[in-house]
Amino acid sequence: xxxxxxxxxxxxxxxxxxxxxxxxxxxxxxxxxxxxxxxxxxxxxxxxxxxxxxxxxxxxxxxxxxxxxxxxxxxxxxxxxxxxxxxxxxxxxxxxxxxxxxxxxxxxxxxxxxxxxxxxxxxxxxxxxxxxxxxxxxxxxxxxxxxxxxxxxxxxxxxxxxxxxxxxxxxxxxxxxxxxxxxxxxxxxxxxxxxxxxxxx
Amino acid sequence: xxxxxxxxxxxxxxxxxxxxxxxxxxxxxxxxxxxxxxxxxxxxxxxxxxxxxxxxxxxxxxxxxxxxxxxxxxxxxxxxxxxxxxxxxxxxxxxxxxxxxxxxxxxxxxxxxxxxxxxxxxxxxxxxxxxxxxxxxxxxxxxxxxxxxxxxxxxxxxxxxxxxxxxxxxxxxxxxxxxxxxxxxxxxxxxxxxxxxxxxxxxxxxxxxxxxxxxxxxxxxxxxxxxxxxxxx
Numbered sequence: 001x002x003x004x005x006x007x008x009x010x011x012x013x014x015x016x017x018x019x020x021x022x023x024x025x026x027x028x029x030x031x032x033x034x035x036x037x038x039x040x041x042x043x044x045x046x047x048x049x050x051x052x053x054x055x056x057x058x059x060x061x062x063x064x065x066x067x068x069x070x071x072x073x074x075x076x077x078x079x080x081x082x083x084x085x086x087x088x089x090x091x092x093x094x095x096x097x098x099x100x101x102x103x104x105x106x107x108x109x110x111x112x113x114x115x116x117x118x119x120x121x122x123x124x125x126x127x128x129x130x131x132x133x134x135x136x137x138x139x140x141x142x143x144x145x146x147x148x149x150x151x152x153x154x155x156x157x158x159x160x161x162x163x164x165x166x167x168x169x170x171x172x173x174x175x176x177x178x179x180x181x182x183x184x185x186x187x188x189x190x191x192x193x194x195x196x197x198x199x200x201x
Numbered sequence: 202x203x204x205x206x207x208x209x210x211x212x213x214x215x216x217x218x219x220x221x222x223x224x225x226x227x228x229x230x231x232x233x234x235x236x237x238x239x240x241x242x243x244x245x246x247x248x249x250x251x252x253x254x255x256x257x258x259x260x261x262x263x264x265x266x267x268x269x270x271x272x273x274x275x276x277x278x279x280x281x282x283x284x285x286x287x288x289x290x291x292x293x294x295x296x297x298x299x300x301x302x303x304x305x306x307x308x309x310x311x312x313x314x315x316x317x318x319x320x321x322x323x324x325x326x327x328x329x330x331x332x333x334x335x336x337x338x339x340x341x342x343x344x345x346x347x348x349x350x351x352x353x354x355x356x357x358x359x360x361x362x363x364x365x366x367x368x369x370x371x372x373x374x375x376x377x378x379x380x381x382x383x384x385x386x387x388x389x390x391x392x393x394x395x396x397x398x399x400x401x402x403x404x405x406x407x408x409x410x411x412x413x414x415x416x417x418x419x420x421x422x423x424x425x426x427x428x429x430x431x432x433x434x
Contacts, residue, residue: 029226037223047221054223058230059237130215137216156210157217187209195208 010074017065025062028074032058035158036082042153043086044093045138053085075160076167083150083168090146133194140190147171148183155180290323291421297342298402300353300395317342327421328414337409345402352395359388 009031016024036057040050060081068077141149150169154160155176162173169176188195254260296302297320317339325335362384370376403422407415 025230026227029230033223033226038217038220041220042217047223051224051226051229055226055229055233058226059233062230062234063237133212134216134219137212141216156213184209187213191209191212194212 007073007075011070011072014065014068014072014074015070017062018068018070022062025058028061029058032074032078036078039079039153039158040082040086042141042157043083043149044090045142049089049093053082053089056085057082073164073167075158076164079154079158079160079164080168083146083154087146087150133191136191136194137187140187143190144183144186148179148186151176151179152183152187287327287421290320294320294324295422298349299399300349300356301392301399317346324418328410328417330410330414334409334414338406341402341405341409345398345405348398349402352391352398355391356395359384359391363388 010028013024013027013031017028033054036054037050040053041047044050044053057078061078068074141152144152147169151165154165154168155162160168162176165176166173169179171179254263293316297316321335321339321342324330324338330338366376366381366384403419407418410418
């Protein structure tokens with residue numbers, strides 16, 4: 001899971017950025033690049049797109065930093081922008097299909113081109129069963145509606161609370177809880193064969 | 202005893218570990234910010250221009266200024282063409298009245314009736330002469346025209362003689378100074394006669410005119426005389 005960056009440092013750097021210290025943006029990028037990229041990659045299953053959207057988030061942070069209140073919860077702001085960008089990009093990609101070089105295509109469950117290309121990064125798992133399970137997981141997550149997907153990814157991987165997820169997705173804490181439940185129910189249904197196999201004694 | 206691990210969470214955790222490592226973002230972010238600043242600077246200038254033109258007072262003033270500038274340029278062009286035409290007419294007139302100018306300029310033969318009539322028509326229009334004045338000025342020119350033509354012919358002969366002297370000097374390395382001194386004396390006399398004839402014509406023509414017309418007439422001749430380098434008047 002992704003460690004959650006400290007909000008005090010965020011506010012200090014945001015304050016510095018608002019007062020003309022551009023190096024504060026570099027510090028924020030160092031701190032937030034990894035969790036934002038992870039979220040975008042899990043949402044889009046594409047490194048290049050994830051990199052592109054995360055860069056866009058920081059550009060917007062730089063351009064709009066004067067509009068933010070000093071006590072802004074930067075995590076919520078960054079994930080709100082990124083989730084909206086991911087949503088728009090995902091819709092655009094569904095209308096303009098293309099072949100991904102570095103990810104499986106969750107829509108048809110096919111192997112990615114990158115699996116046939118030698119590279120240094122380790123495979124998701126060493127066994128075929130695990131690979132199938134991970135591919136099925138990617139497919140199932142990709143098929144989740146935007147709100148359920150965002151809620152699930154933010155809760156499970158970014159460890160955000162219901163209140164912050166509610167701020168990002170624009171619903172109440174109760175709504176977040178419901179979405180999370182529905183997302184998990186959907187995944188259970190889609191991944192039932194793999195879930196039985198993964199139960200450890 | 203710890204609660205049993207949910208197999209879904211376990212699978213989610215395993216899938217989450219497959220996330221690749223991101224590349225460095227800073228260069229790309231700063232490049233985009235710089236590009237956006239350039240576009241913003243450009244668009245803010247355009248927006249400023251648009252905002253100016255959105256104000257009716259400015260757009261009307263601008264349109265009026267453009268129309269006035271256009272009219273001014275047309276007027277300037279017309280005026281320049283007119284002044285060039287006037288200068289040509291004045292030079293033609295000077296060729297007509299000054300025998301010393303005739304051989305120097307490529308021009309129609311001075312004193313022809315067609316030329317005289319055309320130039321007198323211009324003078325009438327430009328100086329606003331009445332018919333009586335025009336008739337009197339035409340008489341003056343016609344009376345003096347034979348004399349001017351004869352003088353022009355003599356000037357041409359003298360120039361031919363000078364050319365012969367020059368040829369002789371170049372071919373034989375010397376000239377007959379007594380002959381040349383006689384030539385110089387004749388040329389001076391001819392120049393004086395030409396100047397007197399021209400002055401007489403201009404003076405008689407001026408006498409017919411009102412003071413204002415006379416002043417304008419002499420002003421018209423003055424720049425043409427300077428342009429031709431005559432100075433004989």
